Amino acid sequence: MAKTAVVKYFEDKCIGCKACTVVCSNWVENGEKVRPLKTKISGKEIEENKKAESACPVEAIKIIEK
Numbered sequence: 601m602a603k604t605a606v607v608k609y610f611e612d613k614c615i616g617c618k619a620c621t622v623v624c625s626n627w628v629e630n631g632e633k634v635r636p637l638k639t640k641i642s643g644k645e646i647e648e649n650k651k652a653e654s655a656c657p658v659e660a661i662k663i664i665e666k
């Protein structure tokens with residue numbers, strides 16, 4: 601079975617730099633901040649979303665693998 605993961609977004613930490621939207625298509629602008637299109641991800645999406653996790657300067661994104 602394909603690996604799955606859950607995307608967590610801590611909006612209160614987010615400073616709206618939009619770095620996540622540059623490195624991962626799951627992250628889109630949402631006014632001053634951002635939001636993830638999907639919160640349950642699998643396969644290649646996990647690596648893509650981990651790029652957003654790494655790019656975030658304030659640890660507002662966590663990818664939790666099952």
Ligand code: SF4
Nearest residue numbers: 614615617618620656
């Ligand atoms: S990279 Fe982090 S701080 Fe920047 S917009 Fe995305 S979630 Fe917010």
